[in-house]
Amino acid sequence: MPEYKLIYFNAKGTAELIRWIFTHGGITFTDERIEMEDWPERKSEMPHGKVPVLMIDEEPLVQSLAIARFAAKEAGLVPEDNLEAAMCDALVDTVNEMMKELYDNVRKYDDDDEKQKYFEEIFFPNHLEPFLKNLNERLSEKEWFVTDQLTWADLMLARTMMQITEKHPDCLENFSDVAAHMERVCEVPSIKEWIENSPETAF
Ligand SMILES: N[C@@H](CCC(=O)N[C@@H](CS)C(=O)NCC(=O)O)C(=O)O
Structure with a gap:
């Protein structure tokens, strides 16, 4: 199993669905929450200057719904059909x-x-x-x-x-x-x- 790190603000926003999915699937992830005052210096680390970003080992995955769909497949929450x-x-x-x-x-x-x-x-x-x-x-x-x-x-x-x-x-x-x-x-x-x-x- 790769290591997952979900990077977002200290907020629910578009990351909360992803957190729910990982949690429901029993998938361990690091829930990294950036405080607003730290954002200006962290922004340039993100592939498109936006969050959420899911780090899958060293590989970043962007776009909240792409991340949620990926997590949902891993968690068995996407139907086979x-x-x-x-x-x-x-x-x-x-x-x-x-x-x-x-x-x-x-x-x-x-x-x-x-x-x-x-x-x-x-x-x-x-x-x-x-x-x-x-x-x-x-x-x-x-x-x-x-x-x-x-x-x-x-x-x-x-x-x-x-x-x-x-x-x-x-x-x-x-x-x-x-x-x-x-x-x-x-x-x-x-x-x-x-x-x-x-x-x-x-x-
Ligand atoms: N379509 C993208 C939108 C990403 C986005 O706009 N993220 C906002 C937070 S919800 C952000 O990073 N805002 C800070 C900024 O643009 O500097 C997604 O769904 O992930």
């Missing part, structure tokens, strides 16, 4: 695209009230709500999103729903099956233990 694996990718890409839309827009506003207004008046009705309706229907019939077992797509979904509900606690009010899915993932013993013991961070 090609179509089921693609279904996982499709959900992960959809969630990622939606979150990019959210972050690209909220960063335009300095004021928290304006961010909230954008969320309530634009993001929720146009992006999140239609997605949740679809998802809720599927999850009313299935325990896990793609197969009858947990995949990395379930982890991506639950992690993202946690992130959203931390800031907007009511948004799953009408989507009880999505809320139940998030709770189900958080009750998986490995994930539960990680959540309980991971450091408090600003984001």
Whole structure:
């Protein structure tokens, strides 16, 4: 087994899914967290000046989703079946695209009230709500999103729903099956233990 070192900020951000995947797979990794004040001098060490970076022995792997997919394969969280694996990718890409839309827009506003207004008046009705309706229907019939077992797509979904509900606690009010899915993932013993013991961070 190679040595894994995941380099990111002292934050959850786009690294937390990768941490969940390694943890769930019982794969040992070094969780290197860079403090913001050290970033200017560390940035030039990273292949594209960005994190997360996964060092696999001496080899750097970049891009959070490429790293997560790699880790998920190592952890047995990607289905063997090609179509089921693609279904996982499709959900992960959809969630990622939606979150990019959210972050690209909220960063335009300095004021928290304006961010909230954008969320309530634009993001929720146009992006999140239609997605949740679809998802809720599927999850009313299935325990896990793609197969009858947990995949990395379930982890991506639950992690993202946690992130959203931390800031907007009511948004799953009408989507009880999505809320139940998030709770189900958080009750998986490995994930539960990680959540309980991971450091408090600003984001
Ligand atoms: N598409 C890349 C984006 C990488 C990225 O923008 N990372 C941010 C943190 S989430 C970063 O390194 N920001 C610091 C900087 O650009 O100096 C990925 O998913 O890994």
